[in-house]
Amino acid sequence: MYTLLTGATGLVGRYLVRDLLLNGHELAVVVRPSRKQSPRDRMEEILQHWERELGRALPRPVVLSGDIAEPGFGLSPEETEWVADNCSSIIHSAAILEFYGKDRAGEPWRTNLNGTQNMINLCRESGIKDIHYVSTAYVAGLQTEPVMESSLSAGQLFRNDYEESKFCAETLVQQIDFADHVTVYRPAVISGDSRTGYTNTYHGLYLYLRLMSVMIPPVPADENGYRHTPIRLRMTGDERRNIIPVEWVSAVMCRLFETPEARGLTFHIAPDKPISSREMIEYCGEYFKSTGVEFHGHGELPPLANRAENEDQWMFERMVMENAETYAPYEQTDNTFDMTNTKKFSGDIPCPEIDKTVIFRYIEYGNEDRWGKRKPDVERVKNWTEDALQNHVNTDASNGRRQMVGLDVYGPGGCQVTLELSPSGLHSVHRGLPDQDLPVLRVSNADLESAIRNQENAATVRQAWEGADSELAASLTTMLLSALELQTIAVRS
Known part of the structure; x- marks a missing residue:
């Protein structure tokens, strides 16, 4: 029987496609058409990427054209019947990382909450009783105490609509009463591949790396080859950052998916050793050979005494403020996550540290990829x-x-x-x-x-x-x- 996967074109989704196919699973994927590509073409591009990297051909999943934000995923009657006849499990990985919405009729609510309700309805109508839901560790919202895997609602406040929409969606999932098993995966902040630097999305950490790759190189270097880029940050430098590489997330999820004893539990997927904001800044400073960062603690930065004499600093701080303001609520806080269940079933799969080598690799990949603007390398299939x-x-x-x-x-x-x-x-x-x-x-x-x-x-x-x-x-x-x-x-x- 097949496993139905949503979100297959996302970063985690494309790694799950690769790893599940390599492990011999039969996959069906729900994919939307894009402006330029059909669902089948979109999946073909992803699979050819993995084939080039692996040096071997891969099986093709069954591709269903749909939109998880539509009732029944927008599948045709024939495709809906096929799902009911052929799929015994689902991994609902589709989500949108949009932090603020105008109202609950739009994003992120449309995809994260309504899409999850559509998933539940489809499973109920199709008889799928083995449900795997990809949530986020940040359904925890703002909490000062360690967040337990068994906990969902603790009266927490949320930093943004994304966190709250995922919290509401997981609440729906936890209330499912027709399934044999409901398994929930809560990854922390997902970054690119720690071995290759690969990513297909430039949110979060990559936004800061891209900013530095734009801001720093044009600054003239001194006689020692260093660039002085003065900037004040609203941090102490000691803040934890729960960043995890995507290949590890997929490896852990596949292990848990393939372990019958793990069915029905909730799993935090977070790093053993979070990186600090100071380490991130120091690694980037070493890569770009730049100096000038000052940690000013939490709170508003005082205005510069003389902008005319500090034009570069004013410009750098304005660029960071304008581009990274979305992530400002995460500058001061990050949670501590209990991982008892995760360690029990996948503790032998170590989480790679986001160290200097990995940060360098991310920057280099971003530059090579032109920060998402590089044209994909794909052989067009003439006849299927x-x-x-x-x-x-x-x-x-x-x-x-x-x-x-x-x-x-x-x-x-x-x-x-x-x-x-x-x-x-x-x-x-x-x-x-x-x-x-x-x-x-x-x-x-x-x-x-x-x-x-x-x-x-x-x-x-x-x-x-x-x-x-x-x-x-x-x-x-x-x-x-x-x-x-x-x-x-x-x-x-």
Whole structure:
């Protein structure tokens, strides 16, 4: 059975896609079309990124076109029926990181709260009873005492609408009464990959790093190569920052998702050793070879005595104020999170520290990526395997016995489908692999295309069948290739 995943194009979501596919899970994803790309194209771009990094082809999830903010996720009747028939669990990772909204009809309430209610309704109507919800550690709001995993409502105040919308959404999730298990994941502040620097979003920490990459390099260096960039900050330097790298978040979540004993619990996902604001500033100062930061403690900064004599400082402070004001409520406070449950089931997966090397890596990746403006490297798929198969369906009556099989074509343009074959051709194509015990062909699109072009190359396909002896594998391969021999599948331009 399939796991339905929302938020697959987000930072955490795309890591969950990678890790769950690598671990052999069957995935279906709900993806919105963008202004320039279809849902299938958006997922293909993400999967090709992972394939380049991993050096191997990956299976393709079933892609459903929808919007979690719409009732029923905006799925078509056919897709809704498919979810009910094929999905036994859900990971609801979709959310929007928007701190303030005009009213509850807009964001972040529309996605974070209404989207969660839509998820609950869809699960109830589809019979999905294994529910995994990605919340945030900051449903805790403003609390001075350690926040327990078992606690949700403590009369807390919230820094912004984002925190409150996620709190209200988790409240809905915790009240679900039809599921066998409701598991909640509460990550802290998620940053990019600590090993590669990769990110697809430039919020939070990256906003500050980008500001420094813009502000500091134009300043002339002194005779020692250092740039003096005077700026006063409303901090002491000792403030904790609960920042965690995305690859660790995904690794922990996958472990918990795959552990039956972890079902039904709530998990804080936070660092063992939070970074301090002073460490972050010092690492950045070392990278950019800059000096001049002063920690002035909490409270308003006094006006500069003479702006004309401190024009650079006035400009730096204004830029920080204008660009980072959204995060001002986090400058002075961060919570301490209990991680008893998380340590019990995934304590052997250490959280990488956000140290100097990682900060340097984040800055370098941001510069290489032009802070999100670099054009993605993706090979356009000209023909999709599933489309090609649909074009070869023969609805005529068959003289021979029909055989249902699964086809898992991985790599660009691939798909997961169930086929109905006979000696006279291909009779039906259905999304998703079969749940029952049927033969399944797992093959790369390159090997399948090679065999279609020249059946002398069919040995690779014959050997790739699961659940079929050599005689049946040979027969199924002949039927499949005969049905497709005139078609080139997944040709890339």
